[in-house]
Amino acid sequence: MAVEGCCIGDWKGRWSHVQKFLERTEIYVYLFIYFSIFFSSCFVIFGQFVLHFKIHYSFCWKILVIGAGGLGCELLKNLALSGFRHIHVVDMYIIDVSNLNSFSLDVGRPKADVAAEFINQRVPGCNVVPHFQKIQDFDASFYRQFHIIVCGLDSIIARRCINGMLLSLLSYEDGVLDPSSIIPLIYGGTEGFKGNARVSLPGMTACIDCTLELYPPQITFPMCIIASMPRLPEHCIEYVRVLQWFKDKPFGDAVGLDGDNPEHVQWVFQEPLKRAAEFNITGDTYRLTQGVVKRIIPAVASTNAVIAAACATEVFKIATSAYIPLNNYLVFNDVAGLYTYTFEAERKDNCSACSQVPQKLQFPPSAKLQEVLEYLTENASLQMKSPAITATLEGINKTLYLQTVASIEERTRPNLCKTLKELGLADRQELAVADVTTPQTVFFKLNFTSETCSIKHVQN
Numbered sequence: 029m030a031v032e033g034c035c036i037g038d039w040k041g042r043w044s045h046v047q048k049f050l051e052r053t054e055i056y057v058y059l060f061i062y063f064s065i066f067f068s069s070c071f072v073i074f075g076q077f078v079l080h081f082k083i084h085y086s087f088c089w090k091i092l093v094i095g096a097g098g099l100g101c102e103l104l105k106n107l108a109l110s111g112f113r114h115i116h117v118v119d120m121y122i123i124d125v126s127n128l129n130s131f132s133l134d135v136g137r138p139k140a141d142v143a144a145e146f147i148n149q150r151v152p153g154c155n156v157v158p159h160f161q162k163i164q165d166f167d168a169s170f171y172r173q174f175h176i177i178v179c180g181l182d183s184i185i186a187r188r189c190i191n192g193m194l195l196s197l198l199s200y201e202d203g204v205l206d207p208s209s210i211i212p213l214i215y216g217g218t219e220g221f222k223g224n225a226r227v228s229l230p231g232m233t234a235c236i237d238c239t240l241e242l243y244p245p246q247i248t249f250p251m252c253i254i255a256s257m258p259r260l261p262e263h264c265i266e267y268v269r270v271l272q273w274f275k276d277k278p279f280g281d282a283v284g285l286d287g288d289n290p291e292h293v294q295w296v297f298q299e300p301l302k303r304a305a306e307f308n309i310t311g312d313t314y315r316l317t318q319g320v321v322k323r324i325i326p327a328v329a330s331t332n333a334v335i336a337a338a339c340a341t342e343v344f345k346i347a348t349s350a351y352i353p354l355n356n357y358l359v360f361n362d363v364a365g366l367y368t369y370t371f372e373a374e375r376k377d378n379c380s381a382c383s384q385v386p387q388k389l390q391f392p393p394s395a396k397l398q399e400v401l402e403y404l405t406e407n408a409s410l411q412m413k414s415p416a417i418t419a420t421l422e423g424i425n426k427t428l429y430l431q432t433v434a435s436i437e438e439r440t441r442p443n444l445c446k447t448l449k450e451l452g453l454a455d456r457q458e459l460a461v462a463d464v465t466t467p468q469t470v471f472f473k474l475n476f477t478s479e480t481c482s483i484k485h486v487q488n
Contacts, residue, residue, distance in 0.1 A: 046111050049350055089175035089347050090114045094163060094190060096139040097121075098327040099180035099216055102336030104143055107178075108151040110344055116174070117144055118159040118166075120288070163190055164467075168197055171211070176343050179215035180336070184243055185413060185465050187215060188381070191228070191236040192466030195382050198231045205231045212353075214342045216335040221328055223335040225358040226373070227342050230382065233356050234373040237381035237466075241408045242373075261312035264300035265320040272299060282434040284414070287322040296321055334360055380410060380470050389459065389472040393449040397428060401444065404461065412463040419459050421452050428459075448474070 091112055093103050096119035107115055119140040134142045140158035147156045159166075163186060171177070171193055181187050191213065199209040213228040215236075228235055254267045273285050278295050286292050297317040304312050338358055345351045357373045380387055391400060397417070404415045416430040428451060429444060431437045443451060453459075455476040460469050 043111055050348060090173060091343060092174040092177045093117045095119055095180035096143040097180060098332045099218055099336055101143050102332050103178055103180050103339055104147050104156060106336055106340035107343060108147050108154040110340060113154050116157045116159060118161060118163055120162045172197055174211060176212050176346060178339055178343060187236050188465040189467060192381055192468050194230040196468050212346050214339050216339045218327060218331045218335050221331055221363045223331045223360040225335050225338040227354045227356045234375045235382045238376045238379045239373050240411055258307050258309060261304055261309055261316060262320050264303045264309060264312060265317050267303060268296050268299045269321060280434060282431060282437040293318055293321055381466060387472045388475050390475045390477050391448060392477050394447050396445060396447055397451060398444040401429060412465055414464060416462045417459055419453060419457060
């Protein structure tokens with residue numbers, strides 16, 4: 029952060045709004061108690077030193093903002109106007125017409141580039157570095173350079189991915205976490221007139237995977253309606269997404285629908301038009317198709333502003349130690365009136381991401397690998413997207429199923445119809461599962477249950 033006289037381009041009173049927070053006497057109350065009235069002069073001198081230190085050191089921290097959409101742009105603006113000078117922003121999207129509530133008329137340009145240019149021009153002395161890339165394109169050394177990471181993402185997969193990355197950066201010595209390896213993760217999310225903000229200290233507090241059950245299930249339509257009696261353009265789009273895509277396989281046998289791929293979305297936009305014409309349904313647009321495919325809920329600017337302000341405040345508190353950070357979940361709702369509250373999300377002892385404990389996966393020996401795959405994707409505590417399962421059999425690492433590479437998927441597909449016993453798996457066998465939701469491999473210990481037991485669950 030910059031203060032008066034700290035950098036070229038500052039002017040008198042520029043950062044007075046920030047200094048008001050840092051000069052509050054409440055910050056030094058604990059010092060007053062310690063020194064008591066006999067050392068009041070020392071207290072004043074030391075207090076001024078602490079203020080100077082905070083101003084000239086804490087705000088030199090490097091901040092990473094992930095996402096440059098409606099929420100991300102608000103975050104960038106708030107952080108820059110709070111005095112943070114070293115900010116990086118990552119976003120993989122370009123601006124289209126549906127984004128014009130957040131950007132100027134720069135359709136076709138990367139969001140990160142446009143947002144960075146605007147902040148750099150509008151806030152003298154602030155240096156925002158844009159990255160037009162996916163978060164998965166960066167290795168650990170990139171993330172390790174930042175002091176705080178703030179997310180304004182609408183993708184649960186992306187949130188879990190960055191969560192897994194920060195967990196992978198933690199260092200342990202004799203089983204004790206090294207505090208210097210912790211990079212605070214602050215993230216916000218909005219859904220219409222609802223929003224939330226969270227502060228996560230990886231390895232210490234609840235991570236995203238600890239609270240996956242908090243995320244609402246995706247909206248689905250009854251199959252009977254979309255297959256035989258469509259009434260809305262959404263029904264036609266869902267028909268193509270759920271049924272026709274797997275029937276026609278427009279981009280190959282093993283290629284799943286990717287809502288972030290413009291070619292995939294364009295195909296899903298064109299095909300429903302034929303079905304909509306057949307049932308005299310109108311109103312299908314490219315933007316609506318995007319919303320159905322990606323489950324997008326229209327953004328509300330006021331909600332973005334509130335949640336971005338909450339996240340930026342938490343960055344400020346952590347960087348300056350001006351106040352105790354949020355512990356650790358804020359909920360905001362202004363659907364009917366205004367309602368907000370906070371609570372502490374608790375760590376799960378058997379969290380697949382942060383618990384450092386192998387998961388126990390319970391199935392009977394007669395269960396098929398397909399059942400294991402479905403469980404990994406459908407379980408509320410796991411919610412994997414395209415899990416790849418491997419195991420060590422007779423000293424050889426064997427891929428049981430991998431669907432992201434077409435040739436391997438074709439070769440391992442027959443394994444889905446085989447039972448766990450037929451695959452050579454034994455009780456207490458260790459399974460290694462890789463998925464796009466985390467950069468780390470998740471290890472499961474297979475526990476065979478009796479043939480009559482049909483309930484499967486993951487536990488410690």
